[in-house]
Amino acid sequence: MLQMVPSPPRQRRALTCAGATFLALFLAFTVQLRPASAQSVPVTDWTDADLAAAAALRDRALKGTSAYEHVSSLVTEVGPRLAGSAGDEAAVRWAMNRLGKLGFTGVRTQDVLVPRWIRGTTEVTLLGPAPQPLVAATLGGSIGTAEEGIEAGVIEFDSLASLSTGQASDIKNKIVFINERMERTRDGEGYGKVVKNRVQGASVAANLGAVAVVIRSVGTSDERFAHTGRMVYDVSAPRIPAFSLSNPDADVLSRQLKTNKQTRLRVKSSAREMPSTWSANVIGEIPGTDRAGEIVLLGAHLDSWDLGQGALDDGAGVAIVVEAARLISRMDRKPSRTVRVVLFANEEFGLSGAKEYARLIGEEHAKHVLAMEADTGIGPVIRLETQVAPESLGAIEKMRKAMEPLVIDSGVNTASGGADLGPLRALGVPVLDPVLDATLYFDVHHTMNDTLAKVDAKTLDQTVAAYAVAAYLAATKQGDFGRLSPVPFDR
């Protein structure tokens, strides 16, 4: 309000007593007149009352939330929930019950067809002068081997790029070992640099004649856990089985190869693909008041990998968005827009739920004012990145300020928003991307060590506070965050 009354310093210095009296009268008059002239002055993003309500919401969250309880319930009552599995089906039922019990409205599902893959058993054995079993995981989507497995010599590469330029004559009939370590960073940036080894390694190796591929886990821990995750076969390449080794086991293999080029591996897997099956997105809402048709979306994914409990990936994300919305529903000052929680089906195996959501909402995508997702563990939130219209960046900065005393930096306006928001972003929906501290996240990501033991309730509360403030302010903001230019979505 105050910024509406200009008072340049030079003018203020020249004020006499009479001038001050005049200014006071002028101010009082202006303030009284504001409601009548509201349409002719620039619209503010939020009233002081909105901002005070957001601050109270933040403080309420910091006193302690039920987020830990949500994730504990999910991993205890459901456990692993690989797309299309019995656990996945149980997770959909769990989410329907949970949202219903918490008082969400419009609790419903959207049917989603998902691929079905069975891991079966995995065995990777180092043969040779010092034979030993290695801790390994079959990569998601990999074919299995014949019962006797595949036994072959090993050729090591330090990256996918060096494999790409390898000689077919060296690689033919060998097992390719891609040995590239993921770098530990606070924002998880190291993941993007090496995840292509997992996704594309098998097809690049197969095109050069390899019989199997083994990669160093895409993960930062030196504990003995192998990290699974999705791999994809190129249609033009022969299909070969793909595995990851725990970091210490990748070290053993690499050391043996240094002293003995004849080192061999035997890989065995009973993985197989089954026909596609049904899963579902689960949706629940906190209805808006005067602009209920406009939507602020809070997303996370309900599925997980099968090795662990999916406590961090993405039980924590589910808990964060559900709890942020629940806290908003308990406020006296209701949001004018609807806050919609979407728990997406099958993020891990190809974003099936996210794609289907974007398809099913049709033209309603234009009513999605802002979308945000939680899918990097428990937090805390360290930075606020966005992809919004540049003229909305001032509002984002005010939003960030409303999160203080949480220590959250401002970030770029080129954020992706996260995997499950891809199809919406492509339709032009602006995204807010709270960057979570991922320093420790990739120690357990996609491993059997992704359990509730890694979830810290206090940290989760900080993250919930940031998400709740962001969602509440987005749902009360005068005006929107603009639209992005639509682009084709090709993943």
Ligand SMILES: [Zn+2]
């Ligand atoms: Zn995830």
